[in-house]
Structures are given as C-alpha cells and as structure tokens.
Amino acid sequence: xxxxxxxxDKMLILGFVLPALLxxxxxxxxxxxxxxxxxxxxxxxxxxxxxKFVGLDNFKILMNDKNFLISLKNxxxxxxxxxxxxxxxxxxxxxxINSKCRGHKLFxxxxxxxxIFPLTAVGLMWYFIFMPNGALNLFLKxxxxxxxxxxxxxxxxxxxxxxxxxxxxxxxxxxxxxxxxGLATIPDELYEAAQIDGANSIKQFFLITIPMLKPIIGIxxxxxxxxxIKVFDLIFAMTEGGPNGLxxxxxxxxxxxxxxYDNFGKGSAIGVLLLLLALSLVFLSNFLTGEKRRNx
Amino acid sequence: xxxxxxxxxxxxxxxxxxLACGDESKDNDKVKIRLLTRMxxxxxxxxxxxxxxxxxxxxxxxxxxxxxxxxxESSFNNxxxxxxxxxxxxxxxxxxxVANLGEYVxxxxxxDMKPILDEDKEWGEGFNKGALNYYTIPGKDGIxxxxxxxxxxxxxxxxxxxxxAGIEKFPETWDEFLVAIDKLKDINVIPIALGAKSxxxxxxxxxxxxxxxxxxxxxxxLGSREIKWTDPEVVQTLEFxxxxxxxxxxxxxxxxxxxxIATTQFKNGEAAMIFTGPWNISTFVDPEKxxxxxxxxxxxxPYFKEKAEFKNxxxxxxxxxxISGNLKGKEKDxxxxxxxMLTSKDAGIRYVNEAEFLLPRTDFEADRxxxxxxxxxxxxxxxxxxxxxxxxxxxxxxxxxxxxxxxxIVSVLMGASPMEAGEEIQEEISRKE
Numbered sequence: 182x183x184x185x186x187x188x189x190d191k192m193l194i195l196g197f198v199l200p201a202l203l204x205x206x207x208x209x210x211x212x213x214x215x216x217x218x219x220x221x222x223x224x225x226x227x228x229x230x231x232x233k234f235v236g237l238d239n240f241k242i243l244m245n246d247k248n249f250l251i252s253l254k255n256x257x258x259x260x261x262x263x264x265x266x267x268x269x270x271x272x273x274x275x276x277x278i279n280s281k282c283r284g285h286k287l288f289x290x291x292x293x294x295x296x297i298f299p300l301t302a303v304g305l306m307w308y309f310i311f312m313p314n315g316a317l318n319l320f321l322k323x324x325x326x327x328x329x330x331x332x333x334x335x336x337x338x339x340x341x342x343x344x345x346x347x348x349x350x351x352x353x354x355x356x357x358x359x360x361x362x363g364l365a366t367i368p369d370e371l372y373e374a375a376q377i378d379g380a381n382s383i384k385q386f387f388l389i390t391i392p393m394l395k396p397i398i399g400i401x402x403x404x405x406x407x408x409x410i411k412v413f414d415l416i417f418a419m420t421e422g423g424p425n426g427l428x429x430x431x432x433x434x435x436x437x438x439x440x441x442y443d444n445f446g447k448g449s450a451i452g453v454l455l456l457l458l459a460l461s462l463v464f465l466s467n468f469l470t471g472e473k474r475r476n477x
Numbered sequence: 478x479x480x481x482x483x484x485x486x487x488x489x490x491x492x493x494x495x496l497a498c499g500d501e502s503k504d505n506d507k508v509k510i511r512l513l514t515r516m517x518x519x520x521x522x523x524x525x526x527x528x529x530x531x532x533x534x535x536x537x538x539x540x541x542x543x544x545x546x547x548x549x550e551s552s553f554n555n556x557x558x559x560x561x562x563x564x565x566x567x568x569x570x571x572x573x574x575v576a577n578l579g580e581y582v583x584x585x586x587x588x589d590m591k592p593i594l595d596e597d598k599e600w601g602e603g604f605n606k607g608a609l610n611y612y613t614i615p616g617k618d619g620i621x622x623x624x625x626x627x628x629x630x631x632x633x634x635x636x637x638x639x640x641x642a643g644i645e646k647f648p649e650t651w652d653e654f655l656v657a658i659d660k661l662k663d664i665n666v667i668p669i670a671l672g673a674k675s676x677x678x679x680x681x682x683x684x685x686x687x688x689x690x691x692x693x694x695x696x697x698x699l700g701s702r703e704i705k706w707t708d709p710e711v712v713q714t715l716e717f718x719x720x721x722x723x724x725x726x727x728x729x730x731x732x733x734x735x736x737x738i739a740t741t742q743f744k745n746g747e748a749a750m751i752f753t754g755p756w757n758i759s760t761f762v763d764p765e766k767x768x769x770x771x772x773x774x775x776x777x778x779p780y781f782k783e784k785a786e787f788k789n790x791x792x793x794x795x796x797x798x799x800i801s802g803n804l805k806g807k808e809k810d811x812x813x814x815x816x817x818m819l820t821s822k823d824a825g826i827r828y829v830n831e832a833e834f835l836l837p838r839t840d841f842e843a844d845r846x847x848x849x850x851x852x853x854x855x856x857x858x859x860x861x862x863x864x865x866x867x868x869x870x871x872x873x874x875x876x877x878x879x880x881x882x883x884x885x886i887v888s889v890l891m892g893a894s895p896m897e898a899g900e901e902i903q904e905e906i907s908r909k910e
Binding site for chain 2: 225226227228229230242246312313314332333334335420421423424425426437439440441442443444445
C-alpha cells in the first residue's frame with residue numbers, strides 16, 4: 182500500500198480528485214439542496230416569481246393525493262417484484278453459465294443483450310409487443326388462446342404487471358454479470374472438498390455458493406431497489422403513465438408536477454420522499470442481508 | 478520528476494476544463510435573437526420558416542439568430558420550462574393556453590403586441606381578427622401573441638369507404654352521423670381512427686363536441702368557474718364520447734394505441750375517418766405516405782339539431798408567437814422586425830403556396846393552382862366559423878387541466894361513467910384552488 186505523507190502528495194491527490202468533486206457538488210449536492218428547499222416551498226417555475234415558504238404543506242398534499250398514492254402503490258409493486266425476481270433468476274443463470282455448459286458464452290451474451298439497449302428503445306419495442314394488436318395478442322390468437330387476448334397496457338389488472346415484467350427481463354442480464362463476477366471469486370477447492378465429502382450440487386449451491394455470494398447478493402438487492410425506484414424511461418416509452426395515471430410512478434409524477442403543472446414545490450417534495458424512501462430501503466436491505474454486521 | 482509532470486498536467490487540465498468556453502468576443506458584439514417555437518423538422522412550412530430567418534440574417538449581419546425550436550411537444554415544453562425557471566426566456570417563443578398567461582403578463586415576461594400592431598397598420602390590420610383576439614387575456618388589456626397558424630379541425634374522411642357503406646355525403650347532424658357509423662361498421666372498417674394513448678387526440682374530439690353542444694363561450698365559463706364539469710350539460714359532452722365508444726365507433730384498441738398508429742390506420746384505408754387538424758394535409762395528399770390519398774375529403778364535425786345555434790362554433794388550431802417583455806433597444810427592434818417578417822403578408826403567401834400552411838391573415842389568397850383541394854376545402858369551411866375555440870382548458874388558469882381533462886376523457890373510453898370523469902376533473906379544480 183502506498184503511504185501518503187508529503188504535502189505535495191496530498192496536493193497531487195487533490196488535483197486528481199478536485200474536478201470530479203466539483204462536478205459532483207455542482208450536479209448532485211447543489212441540486213439536492215435546491216430540491217430540499219423547493220420541497221418546503223411553493224414555486225411556479227418562473228425565475229421572476231417568488232419562492233414562498235410553505236413548510237410541510239407539499240408533503241401533506243401528497244399524502245392526500247390520489248394520483249400520488251397510486252404511483253406509490255405502483256412503485257412498491259415494482260420494487261417488490263424486481264427484488265423477488267431479478268436476483269434469484271440472475272443467480273440461477275449465473276450458476277448455469279458458470280458451470281461452463283455447452284454454449285455458455287452464447288447464453289451469457291443472449292441474457293446480457295437487453296441490458297445494453299437504451300431503456301427507451303426497450304420500452305418502445307415492448308409497447309409494440311403489448312399493444313392491443315401487438316405481437317403478443319397476435320401470437321395468442323394464432324395458437325387459439327383467444328380467451329387470453331387482453332389489451333395489456335390498458336387493462337387495470339395487467340398494465341403495471343406488463344411493465345414490471347419488462348423491467349425484470351431487461352435487468353436480469355445486468356445482475357447475472359455481477360453474480361458471475363462473484364462466482365469467479367469462490368475458490369474451486371471449496372467445491373472439490375464438498376464433493377469429496379459427498380455433497381451433491383444442490384447442497385453445494387446452498388452451503389457454498391449462496392453464503393459466499395451473500396455480500397454480492399446484498400449489493401444486487403440494493404442496486405435493484407434503487408434502480409426500481411428510479412424507473413422513468415420505461416414507463417414513459419410504454420404508457421407515459423397512462424391510461425389515466427394508472428401506470429404512473431412517483432418519478433413520472435414528479436416530472437408531470439414540475440414540468441407540466443408548474444408545481445416545482447410538489448415535484449421536489451416527491452423527489453425528497455423518494456430519496457428518503459430509497460435510503461430507508463437500502464439501510465433495511467443492508468441490515469437484512471447482514472452487511473451491517475459484517476462490516477463491524 | 479514524474480510526479481511533478483503529472484501534477485502539472487493535472488492542474489493544466491483542470492484550468493483548461495474551466496477555460497474551455499472558447500473565445501466569444503467576436504459574437505459578443507452582435508445582437509443575439511433566440512427563438513423557441515415548434516417549427517422544427519423537415520416539412521415545407523419549416524423550410525419557409527428557416528428561409529425567412531436566413532433572409533433576416535443576410536439583411537442584418539450584426540445579428541445572430543439562434544433557433545432552438547423543437548418539433549416534439551415534450552422536448553419543447555421541457556426546454557421552455559427550463560428557460561422560464563432560469564430566467565433566460567428566448568426572444569420569440571410560445572406558451573400554450575390563454576387564461577394562464579395572466580401571471581406571465583404580471584411578471585413582464587410577455588410583451589403586449591397591441592401597440593406594435595397599431596403602429597404598423599399594414600402588418601397589424603392584415604390579421605384575422607378572431608385569431609388575434611384569441612390572445613386577449615381575461616382581466617388584462619392588450620394582445621399578448623401574434624397568431625402564426627390557423628386552420629379548422631374536422632373530419633378527414635375516405636370517400637370510397639363512405640360510398641361502399643352506402644353513405645352519399647358526409648353527415649351534417651349528429652343523428653345522421655350515428656347512422657353513418659353503423660353503416661361503416663357493416664362493411665368492417667373502423668369508423669373513426671383514434672389513438673388515445675396520445676391523449677390529445679381524444680381531447681381534441683371532445684373539444685369539438687363541447688363547442689357544438691355548448692358553444693365556445695361555455696369553455697370560458699368553465700375557466701371562470703361560472704359553470705362546473707359536473708353540471709349536467711357539461712357531463713352530456715362527455716356522454717357523447719361514451720355514446721361513440723359504446724357504438725364501437727373507435728377500434729377497441731383506441732385507448733392503447735398512439736395517434737401515429739391511428740393515423741396510419743386511416744392512411745391505409747383501415748379506418749373511414751379521423752378527427753384532426755390541417756397540419757396533416759401535406760401527408761394526406763402524399764401518395765407515398767397515404768395510399769388512399771385520392772379518396773380523402775374534409776368535412777366539419779356534425780352539429781346537434783337541438784343546438785343548431787352552435788352549428789359553426791368550431792375548434793380551430795391557432796398557434797402563437799410571443800415575444801419577451803424584457804427586451805430593449807436594438808434587440809427589441811430586431812426581434813419585432815423578425816417577428817413581422819415571419820408573419821407578414823409575403824410570408825403568408827409563401828407559406829400557403831409552398832407548404833399549404835395558413836397564416837391567419839386576410840390580406841392574401843392562396844393560389845388555386847398551387848394548393849390542393851383538401852387545403853382549399855379546409856380553408857373554405859374555416860371561413861364559416863362564427864365562434865372559434867382551441868382547447869377547452871385554454872381558458873383555465875390551472876396548468877394541470879390539460880392532462881387532467883384529457884386523461885379523464887380517456888377514462889370514459891375505459892369504462893368510467895361521464896359523471897365520474899366530470900367529478901374527477903372538478904376534483905382537480907377543487908384541490909388546486
């Protein structure tokens with residue numbers, strides 16, 4: 182390890198860090214402070230209009246806003262389903278591919294491909310699949326499953342689920358790659374010893390793979406929670422939050438309140454609530470996956 | 478030594494990063510005019526617009542025109558809001574609505590155009606009075622925009638499909654219209670192409686129904702709270718949307734498809750009519766974009782027999798140019814000059830003859846050899862309007878009413894009752910006031 186003692190070394194480090202630090206402060210910390218101020222204010226978005234302090238009014242309004250409550254419900258659903266499906270599916274795929282089965286490189290590429298596409302393009306592609314006369318319904322009709330033909334992105338019971346399923350599909354490859362990297366760090370000797378002791382593949386999976394990957398799984402869950410809370414482009418490309426606000430998430434509502442309805446206070450309050458929610462869920466997830474204890 | 482070199486390079490790179498703004502001293506001597514309009518893309522009207530700007534620049538070498546116009550509505554709105562929030566309003570721009578313009582006037586963001594119109598009689602008196610008066614704001618003196626586009630909203634319909642269905646002429650009344658829809662369904666075509674994922678499409682349809690049933694002034698009364706969205710007469714306008722939906726006038730896919738897809742259904746002959754504005758004329762007459770181009774005609778929305786007094790209360794598109802209220806000196810003079818060039822009689826003649834795009838001026842006529850029948854049909858019928866409204870929510874001060882009204886109308890297509898939709902809209906008003 183390089184030890185830093187000299188003043189000139191510290192200056193050098195500062196020289197390297199300063200540009201990134203300035204950019205971070207300018208584009209993250211200052212806007213965050215701005216959002217905190219606006220969240221307790223009323224402002225219509227005109228530079229010449231005064232910013233009026235209203236205390237917690239914006240938060241109180243949100244708690245009684247039907248549209249916000251719908252968006253919150255959608256977001257919770259998005260987080261729960263993403264966490265429940267992303268990591269387990271990614272883990273199974275990673276283990277299968279890590280076993281170096283025939284064509285594992287091809288499978289790895291196939292599962293990773295959705296991750297490299299822009300989410301807007303993915304959203305548009307799935308919009309054309311899910312639309313009433315889209316590919317999915319045409320397929321269902323072609324195999325005589327007419328009773329299952331539904332307007333996926335319009336129907337109250339299917340619209341949000343359709344978007345969540347796309348979010349799961351598009352994210353699995355990303356988490357698979359992270360877990361593959363984690364699998365590569367597990368020493369082969371552990372599996373060899375387990376084989377000598379007579380442990381079958383399932384036992385090896387639960388007694389070696391999962392415990393050894395626990396920190397990586399924790400990271401995946403944290404990233405998944407944050408990623409699911411931040412989803413915006415997928416919704417915008419597939420439904421724009423509609424029909425009639427049915428598929429709004431707090432992120433899309435934040436956009437509408439701020440940029441369409443000239444209500445920057447309410448929009449900022451949504452942003453602050455999302456930040457608090459994300460932080461709480463991350464702490465909770467770290468606690469549950471043992472990160473806190475491990476770090477101690 | 479190596480450390481010193483690295484240190485020097487790092488510090489140099491930081492300095493360069495902060496100084497990399499370029500030498501703008503040459504540009505600083507010039508007057509800069511920024512435009513943020515919806516005139517972007519590759520259409521003929523945009524070509525004329527760009528050409529006029531180019532002529533202006535050639536005439537004034539000491540002016541730089543920065544055209545930041547956006548064709549896409551969302552991109553445009555985002556850019557405008559950012560400019561408004563940062564206090565860097567463009568010289569020429571546009572804001573949707575009328576009643577909501579009051580606070581822009583109060584904060585001096587909008588210039589009153591009346592003195593400028595009065596000063597230059599030749600330019601000012603050439604405008605269509607109805608279009609110009611649209612930008613008089615309740616409670617304020619003056620005119621706060623120059624109209625730059627006008628045209629009648631109505632039904633573009635496929636004559637061939639109408640003939641096949643046994644409909645000799647486009648229905649004039651609502652009752653005849655409902656009969657026509659049944660006949661069109663009998664020949665297995667979609668009677669009305671509608672893509673309500675783009676909520677404005679169903680919003681436009683409702684606007685026209687509203688004006689036919691209650692007249693344009695009723696929209697103003699909604700804005701001033703003299704009437705409510707839950708009043709039976711207003712709910713009735715939503716009921717008509719439900720009637721059309723229940724009659725399967727639209728495709729069952731309508732709530733889930735975009736307006737582009739619905740327009741394609743019409744262009745391909747899968748749908749018999751579409752309710753839209755004159756901006757589509759250039760594609761409707763293009764054989765490559767519209768295979769059924771030879772069969773397309775234009776008609777006004779049918780009227781209600783019991784409301785014959787509103788027979789010609791029409792939805793028209795009226796788009797504005799506004800100028801910043803903070804301009805002074807040469808910058809103001811040049812901005813006004815450019816605005817006049819973009820909306821002059823000469824510009825109007827070019828727009829109509831080269832792009833079938835109508836400037837709302839009355840001091841010129843389209844060259845009948847240069848414009849198509851569809852444009853002429855729209856233009857001729859537009860002259861019959863005795864009341865003009867754009868969007869019903871234009872008269873409402875609450876900015877969220879654009880989305881609220883359109884979304885609630887979409888909910889009617891999805892099974893909500895007209896009263897539920899009306900209550901939802903009224904609830905938004907109660908919450909925001």
